Amino acid sequence: MAGNSKRQGAMRKPGSKKGPVVGSGGQRRKGLEGKGPTPKAEERPGHHAYRKSNAAAKREQRSKDKPTSELVAGRNPVVECLRAQIPATALYVAIGIDTDDRVADAVRMAADRGISVLEVSRPELDRLTGMAMHQGLGLQVPPFEYAHPDDLLEAARSTDEPPLIVALDGVTDPRNLGAVIRSAAAFGANGVLLPQRRSAGITAVAWRTSAGTAAKIPVAIATNLTRELRALASQGLMIIGLDADGSMELDDLHLATSPLVVVVGSEGRGLSRLVKEACDATISIPMSAGVESLNASVAAGVVLAEVARRRRAAGRV
Structure with missing residues (x-):
């Protein structure tokens, strides 16, 4: 009988026989036993709730791993930050440093400010x-405290002037951010609005470029810039965006005396599509032939200066 013959080549290999084998009794019964209560969705690998929970835990861990302060390095940057009255918690001086005027100024200014x-x-x-x-000097700068977007409008309504808010769309250079904040403070803006993603933040570089004005004007972060712009529009503010192919030129900016949000895009790509769609108008700056565009911070300064000029003129009428 096939499989039972003792002839060479007629024997089945051990373990190749189909069906139950010796010692398999009870396996079918065990297979019918339950595996206990079904785990929660957050505990089941592959479930979307499990992936969502893991992602949230990783984000929380990354936020814990982020440094709570920043260290400005170098003699000139440290002295510039101290002169700009940037908030700082400690000045580190290397032992045996070669002292010069910058080191002496840094130590003196730090001591004067406590x-x-x-x-x-x-x-x-x-x-x-x-x-x-x-170069033997380091200045510890605490993390910047951002305002809530609603705080910008509240700050605007506490003044007699129409609200003026500056929003940045995709400006990733902290030097540009600092320069825009400085212009916003100089020309009477009530605050600066940044998107949560694809944007520079208030680092020591932005602090230094703003010449300390970041401490004098609220800077807020919007989770969704387009949604926040539409919310401001529903509050009666006109939204204008800077664009090389704007619907009107700066000379025709009659909206300057209205409650206003000026949106500045990045120098490379300008305004994003959704942000441009949220604008009531787009403004271009007249320039000489052969010049393609202005730096984002320079363009913001030009427009804010024109808005301030028109508002002063309207106040004298």
């Missing part, structure tokens, strides 16, 4: 600055 002056070894300062070219 900022701790700490002597550390050069290897320790290397570690603190991430091996940056610190």
Whole structure:
């Protein structure tokens, strides 16, 4: 009988027989036993709730891993930050540093403002600055405290002037951000609005470029810039965007005396499509032939200066 013959080549290989084998009794019964209560959705790998929970945990961990402060490195940057009255918590000075006027000025200004002056070894300062070219000086700057978007409109309504808010769309250079904040403060804006993604934040570089004005004007972050612009429009503000192919030129900006939001796009791509669709009008700046565009911060300064001029003129009428 096939499979039972003792002839060579007629034997089945061990373990190849179909069906139950020796010692398999009870396996079918075990297969019918339950596996306990169904785990929660958040505990079941592959479930969308499990993936969502894991993603939230990773975001929380990343936020915990972020440094709570920033260290400005280098003699000139440190002195500039101190002169600009940028908030700081400590000045690190390397032991045995070659003292010059910048070091003396930094120590004096820090002491006058009650900022701790700490002597550390050069290897320790290397570690603190991430091996940056610190030249023996490092300034610890605390994280910036952003306002809520609603605070901008509340600040505007506390004045006698029509609201003026500056919004940035895709400006990723902190130097441009700092320069825009400085222009916004100089020409009477009530605040600056930044998108949560694809935007520069208030770092030490932005602080320094703003010449300390970031402490004098509220800067808020919008989770969704387009939605926030539409919310401001529903509150009666006109939304105008800077665009090389604008629907009107700056000379025709009769909306300047109205409650206004000026939206500045990035120098490279300008305004994003959704933000442009949220604008009531787009403004172009007349320029000489052969010049394609202006730096984002320069363009913002030009428009804000024109808005301030028209408002002063309207106040004299």
